[in-house]
Amino acid sequence: MTLLADDSTGGPVQRCSMIPFAHPPDAEVVVPGSKSITNRALVVAALAAGRSRLDGVLFADDTEAMLGALATLGVPLEVDRSARSVTVGGLDGAVPAGPLELDVRLSGTTARFLAPLLALGEGPYLLDAAPAFRRRPMAPVFDALRQLGVQVHETGAPGHLPARLRGPGTDTGALEVPADVSSQFLSGLLLSAPARPDGLRVRVPGALVSRPYVTMTTAVMRAFGARVEADDDDTFTVAPGGYRGTTYRIEPDASAASYVLAAAAITGGRVRVPGLGRGSLQGDVGFAQVLARMGATVDLADEHVEVQGTGRLQGVDVDLSDLSDTAQTLAAVAVFASSPTRVRGIGFIRHKETDRVRAVVTELRRLGIDAVEEDDGFLVRPGTPRPGAVHTYEDHRMAMSFALLGLRVPGVEILDPGCVAKTFPDYFTVLESLRR
Numbered sequence: 196m197t198l199l200a201d202d203s204t205g206g207p208v209q210r211c212s213m214i215p216f217a218h219p220p221d222a223e224v225v226v227p228g229s230k231s232i233t234n235r236a237l238v239v240a241a242l243a244a245g246r247s248r249l250d251g252v253l254f255a256d257d258t259e260a261m262l263g264a265l266a267t268l269g270v271p272l273e274v275d276r277s278a279r280s281v282t283v284g285g286l287d288g289a290v291p292a293g294p295l296e297l298d299v300r301l302s303g304t305t306a307r308f309l310a311p312l313l314a315l316g317e318g319p320y321l322l323d324a325a326p327a328f329r330r331r332p333m334a335p336v337f338d339a340l341r342q343l344g345v346q347v348h349e350t351g352a353p354g355h356l357p358a359r360l361r362g363p364g365t366d367t368g369a370l371e372v373p374a375d376v377s378s379q380f381l382s383g384l385l386l387s388a389p390a391r392p393d394g395l396r397v398r399v400p401g402a403l404v405s406r407p408y409v410t411m412t413t414a415v416m417r418a419f420g421a422r423v424e425a426d427d428d429d430t431f432t433v434a435p436g437g438y439r440g441t442t443y444r445i446e447p448d449a450s451a452a453s454y455v456l457a458a459a460a461i462t463g464g465r466v467r468v469p470g471l472g473r474g475s476l477q478g479d480v481g482f483a484q485v486l487a488r489m490g491a492t493v494d495l496a497d498e499h500v501e502v503q504g505t506g507r508l509q510g511v512d513v514d515l516s517d518l519s520d521t522a523q524t525l526a527a528v529a530v531f532a533s534s535p536t537r538v539r540g541i542g543f544i545r546h547k548e549t550d551r552v553r554a555v556v557t558e559l560r561r562l563g564i565d566a567v568e569e570d571d572g573f574l575v576r577p578g579t580p581r582p583g584a585v586h587t588y589e590d591h592r593m594a595m596s597f598a599l600l601g602l603r604v605p606g607v608e609i610l611d612p613g614c615v616a617k618t619f620p621d622y623f624t625v626l627e628s629l630r631r
């Protein structure tokens with residue numbers, strides 16, 4: 196893999212030329228900590244009574260956004276990047292008054308988890324984001340906060356950041372939050388609920404996408420002493436009483452692991468990721484089972500996941516609504532299968548960093564692969580990608596997934612490879628470490 200300087204300005208690196216592997220990889224790969232667990236643990240530790248120590252922390256743009264926002268709120272933080280740990284001095288639910296300005300950058304979890312936390316304080320708080328995030332939906336969070344008595348004033352487009360918040364929102368009552376576009380709206384309300392005087396009761400009407408992330412939310416909450424129950428009709432009840440600071444280990448990121456496991460599957464190599472296994476809090480660990488259905492040999496053990504490519508991959512028809520961050524990874528694998536792959540249940544990924552359904556299909560077609568956009572997913576017919584420069588749309592998962600194609604065929608270039616910094620800053624170095 197070569198990094199080329201930007202050919203128009205000679206400025207910062209803007210494209211990455213992939214060089215295929217000459218030999219299949221045979222490696223153990225340490226992937227960075229889970230973005231989703233890091234940002235949950237930071238929020239609950241910040242609200243807790245007493246100190247917490249978080250280990251296995253991810254340091255990437257999305258978690259730096261959360262750390263930066265908590266620092267702005269005056270949360271005492273001791274950050275040790277080399278040890279991958281953060282010590283958090285909890286606020287015991289006392290969110291300081293404003294005026295304060297907080298920037299969530301490109302991070303969905305930071306935006307959707309922070310807004311309900313700010314609703315615990317008086318404000319005013321100006322919550323803003325990078326331009327690309329301002330396009331992503333916030334209306335369900337704002338509507339829920341208004342139901343709790345918070346004043347929410349969007350200073351740009353309705354239902355989007357930036358917004359000015361004034362609380363505290365202490366109203367009680369039966370709250371509803373739709374979660375058919377993102378589960379993060381629900382997770383954010385749950386995470387701050389133990390710090391509310393009366394806790395919270397919230398119901399999800401209709402579909403709940405990305406459900407394993409909500410189970411992850413309640414698991415992290417319980418690890419810090421909260422009491423939260425879910426009933427069969429997706430009503431969640433959170434008792435008041437706050438959180439207790441604790442020592443907490445964060446798992447490696449299962450979505451990040453999907454790329455190196457897919458690399459093994461498509462090159463006929465072997466990759467083992469330690470620290471992730473059957474008992475993971477992350478639904479994306481299930482991606483290994485999708486690879487198994489396609490023909491890879493998979494060992495999902497207690498403490499590791501390993502994929503051995505067999506040189507034979509068949510297409511699958513799969514609903515990825517529980518693990519949609521792996522849809523793009525699967526699209527890349529599907530190119531090298533012997534039959535078509537249909538991914539279903541993921542219409543909502545049109546609201547992520549970019550319209551991921553459209554982006555996947557557009558970029559596969561750019562490389563000469565027959566792919567079709569469908570309402571709730573896409574269809575990929577296998578083929579041999581031709582050389583080309585892949586557009587990544589400020590979406591780290593477009594860059595990480597399409598780079599995999601270049602491990603098998605020459606001439607694949609990834610534009611704006613730096614966008615991987617959102618969750619996996621060392622991605623290209625880690626991928627390169629698989630080369631033998």
Ligand SMILES: O=C(O)C1=C[C@@H](OP(=O)(O)O)[C@@H](O)[C@H](O)C1
Pocket residue numbers: 230231232303304376377378379382404405408519520
């Ligand atoms: O709660 C979380 O940590 C996340 C939930 C998912 O989003 P949606 O609930 O919007 O699908 C996922 O795509 C995102 O990367 C992280």
Ligand SMILES: C=C(OP(=O)(O)O)C(=O)O
Pocket residue numbers: 301302303304305520547548592618
């Ligand atoms: C959808 C993603 O992130 P976010 O937390 O910004 O929603 C993602 O990481 O793929």
